[in-house]
Amino acid sequence: MDGYIVGTIIKAILVLAIISALAGFGTYIERKILAFMQRRLGPMHVGPYGLLQLAADGIKLFTKEDFIPSGANKFIFMLAPVITAATAFIALAAVPLLPEFNLFGIEVRPIISDLNIGILFVLGMMAAGLYGPLLAGMSQRNKWGLLGSARTAIQFLSYEVVTGLSLLAPIMIVGSLSLIDFNNYQSGGITHWLIWQQPLAFILFIIAGFAETNRTPFDLLEHEAEIVAGYATEYSGMRWGMFFIGEYANMITIGFLAALIFFGGFNSWGFIPGGLAIILKVSFFFFLMLWVRASWPHIRPDQLMWLCWKVLMPLAVINVTLTGLWMMI
Amino acid sequence: METFAFYFLAISITILFTITVWSKNILNAMTALAAGMILISGLFFILRADFLGVVQLIVYVGAVMALYAFGMMFFDATGTVKEKNRPNFTVLLLGVLTAVLLVGIFTAPTLINGVPSFYPEMAGATNPQAVGLVLFTKYLVPFEVAAIMLLVAMIAGIILAGKKMDNSISRMSEEELKAQLEKDSK
Numbered sequence: 001m002d003g004y005i006v007g008t009i010i011k012a013i014l015v016l017a018i019i020s021a022l023a024g025f026g027t028y029i030e031r032k033i034l035a036f037m038q039r040r041l042g043p044m045h046v047g048p049y050g051l052l053q054l055a056a057d058g059i060k061l062f063t064k065e066d067f068i069p070s071g072a073n074k075f076i077f078m079l080a081p082v083i084t085a086a087t088a089f090i091a092l093a094a095v096p097l098l099p100e101f102n103l104f105g106i107e108v109r110p111i112i113s114d115l116n117i118g119i120l121f122v123l124g125m126m127a128a129g130l131y132g133p134l135l136a137g138m139s140q141r142n143k144w145g146l147l148g149s150a151r152t153a154i155q156f157l158s159y160e161v162v163t164g165l166s167l168l169a170p171i172m173i174v175g176s177l178s179l180i181d182f183n184n185y186q187s188g189g190i191t192h193w194l195i196w197q198q199p200l201a202f203i204l205f206i207i208a209g210f211a212e213t214n215r216t217p218f219d220l221l222e223h224e225a226e227i228v229a230g231y232a233t234e235y236s237g238m239r240w241g242m243f244f245i246g247e248y249a250n251m252i253t254i255g256f257l258a259a260l261i262f263f264g265g266f267n268s269w270g271f272i273p274g275g276l277a278i279i280l281k282v283s284f285f286f287f288l289m290l291w292v293r294a295s296w297p298h299i300r301p302d303q304l305m306w307l308c309w310k311v312l313m314p315l316a317v318i319n320v321t322l323t324g325l326w327m328m329i
Numbered sequence: 330m331e332t333f334a335f336y337f338l339a340i341s342i343t344i345l346f347t348i349t350v351w352s353k354n355i356l357n358a359m360t361a362l363a364a365g366m367i368l369i370s371g372l373f374f375i376l377r378a379d380f381l382g383v384v385q386l387i388v389y390v391g392a393v394m395a396l397y398a399f400g401m402m403f404f405d406a407t408g409t410v411k412e413k414n415r416p417n418f419t420v421l422l423l424g425v426l427t428a429v430l431l432v433g434i435f436t437a438p439t440l441i442n443g444v445p446s447f448y449p450e451m452a453g454a455t456n457p458q459a460v461g462l463v464l465f466t467k468y469l470v471p472f473e474v475a476a477i478m479l480l481v482a483m484i485a486g487i488i489l490a491g492k493k494m495d496n497s498i499s500r501m502s503e504e505e506l507k508a509q510l511e512k513d514s515k
Contacts, residue, residue, distance in 0.1 A: 073356050073407050116456055117379045124386040128367060131390070134397060138356055138406040146401065153398040160391055177380075177457060 011112050015097070016089055023248035028054050030290050037294035064237035071141035072234070080139065081239045084132030084246035088253065091125035094118040095256050096180050099266040099274040111180070118179040119171065122257065123163060126212055126250060130156045132243065133214075133221050137231035148230025151220040151301055158308035159211035159218075165316035166204035169323040170194050170261055179257075183265030190269070195262040200319045202262045204312055206288075209254040211304070213247060216293040220301050255285035331375055338371045353412065355404040363393040380456040 028043065028051070035042030043050030068074055095118070096111040115121050130152055137149025171177060173194065174185045186192045195202050211218040222230030232243055259265060259281035269277040299307070345365035352358040366389035373382030404410060464472055501509065 071407055073354065076356055076360055079360075115379055117383050120380070120383040120387065124383050124390065127387060127390045130394070131363060134394065135356070135360060138397070138401065141407040146406070150398070150401055153394055153401070156394050157391070157398075164387075 007108075008112060011110070012093070015092055015112065019089065019092060019249050019252060020245055022252060023245045024054055024058065026248040026251070026286065027057070027244065029286075030293075033287065033290045034294050037291070061238050061241040066237040066239060069140055069142065069234050073139040073141075076135050076139040077234075078239070080132050080136035081235065081242035081246075082132075083135065084129055085242040085249070086246075087125050087129035087132070088246040088249035091122045091129070091253050092249065092256075094121045094179070095253060096183065096260070096266065097256065098278065101275070114178070114180060117177045119167060119177050119182075119257075119261070122179075122253065123167075126253065127156070127160060129246060129250065132246065133231040136235065136243070137221075140231075140234040142233050144228040144233045145231055147227045148221050148233070151227075152231065154301055154305060155211055155214075155218065155220055158305050159208045162204055162308050162312045162316055163208040163212065165313065165320060166201045166208060167261065168316075169201045169320050170198050172320070172323055172327060173197060179260050179265075182261050183267065186264040187267045189267075190264065193262065193264045198262065198319075198323070200315065202258070204316050204319070205262070206258060206285075207312060208308075209258065210289065210292070211308070213250045213254055213289070215251070215289050217296045217298045218304055219298050220304065223298055251286060251289055252282065255282035258285050334375055335372070338368050338375070341365075342368050342372075353409040354407075355400045355410055356406045359393065359397055359400055362396075363390070366390075366393060378456065380460055 031053075032042045032050075043053040046052040046056045068077055093112040094115050096109075096114075098110040100107060100109050133152045134149045134156075137145040137147075137152065139145075170182070174182055176182070176185075182194075186194060210216075214221050220230075222232050227233075232240055235243065256278070259278055263281050264277070266274040266278040268274040272280070342365050345361040345368065348361035349358045349365065352361065367386060369389075370382040370385040373379070373385055400406065
């Protein structure tokens with residue numbers, strides 16, 4: 001029992017350290033890839049190929065003055081970034097990150113807590129993460145912030161239904177809510193991946209996932225051209241940084257969810273071992289998010305609501321109905 | 330460990346809901362409400378009802394988010410709300426008595442008999458399966474009645490909100506918008 005507790009604590013610390021480092025590194029990758037797609041160089045001056053830009057940004061974020069606007073609700077203003085960052089990491093607790101492996105004769109399962117309702121827990125925690133932008137915008141007494149949090153509310157109420165309904169069809173096929181069961185269901189190789197059975201569900205899920213992580217084309221919450229920086233207008237320094245660590249951690253979580261549910265998870269893929277396979281898949285989804293950001297303009301809030309309620313939700317309901325009929329016959 | 334977790338959650342939830350009731354700042358009140366609702370899911374996790382815990386989390390995160398949207402429209406989020414109602418002793422007395430009565434009604438059977446379990450834990454059934462089995466056997470009629478009630482509410486909601494759903498203001502030309510505004514003002 002004691003070994004279990006110590007092991008869980010070690011896993012939690014490792015996940016926290018590695019994912020937050022990757023989230024920081026993600027900002028560098030994002031700038032490099034966007035620069036490549038727009039025929040620029042991106043960060044080049046600090047270190048070889050601008051690799052130390054990350055350290056420079058870290059120093060800047062940590063040493064910047066941390067101010068709280070005078071009219072703001074101080075406690076909630078300080079709490080909001082913590083909510084975003086914390087829920088992003090709590091959501092990762094129920095995600096199996098790598099296949100099981102042996103370390104010094106001990107069998108290690110790289111999942112912090114194997115809940116039998118893993119998917120719902122991850123989605124619920126990521127949903128709770130949207131309280132960060134909402135509270136940040138409302139507490140700062142700034143009209144751009146308020147507009148940002150109003151957009152958070154409508155974005156949340158739009159995509160949340162689509163996420164749940166799109167995942168319902170794969171859940172019906174597998175008959176379990178545990179992400180490990182999803183992975184084991186697809187262990188028969190590339191033809192057993194759920195994407196071939198549920199292509200529509202995957203497309204709906206990835207669109208809702210973009211809305212969930214505020215990526216372009218759904219980055220309404222802080223769109224610079226319209227509402228300054230939205231919910232993050234009055235934030236500076238590390239508090240601002242925590243919003244972005246949370247956002248990038250959420251991008252990684254969505255990548256893991258897409259890989260586990262639709263793309264065979266951490267089963268070995270031909271000659272590629274399982275651990276490497278899932279890292280490649282998650283990297284691809286991360287790249288996809290940057291690729292879409294470079295290719296598409298963002299849409300208006302009313303277009304997002306129209307898309308979610310009038311197009312995606314009926315499609316998701318039809319998909320669930322057809323899957324049910326197909327399973328009965 | 331579980332006892333400690335229970336008391337921690339119970340005390341936090343009570344404090345948070347007290348803030349919800351007493352606070353005059355709409356932002357503090359709603360944030361305390363949301364936090365309390367999320368902590369209640371912790372109680373379900375302690376009872377090993379994982380599925381219900383997550384349902385509590387997802388449902389109330391969304392529901393309180395909708396409440397925030399209304400709060401944003403009607404109140405100044407960073408200011409205090411001036412309340413006109415004076416403390417009313419009769420209402421206070423009735424409220425407290427009702428609360429005590431409800432607690433008494435719900436705890437009395439468990440204090441006398443303990444909690445008999447109508448459907449003992451099924452071996453091998455996971456949490457959602459157990460919920461599903463009970464829901465579609467013993468509680469099928471209440472389940473269907475609740476479904477009909479939700480359908481009625483949904484139809485009523487669509488009728489109330491959907492009167493002018495087809496004409497979108499952001500897609501109208503300037504003339505159409507003026508004509509619409511004149512028509513509305515009459």
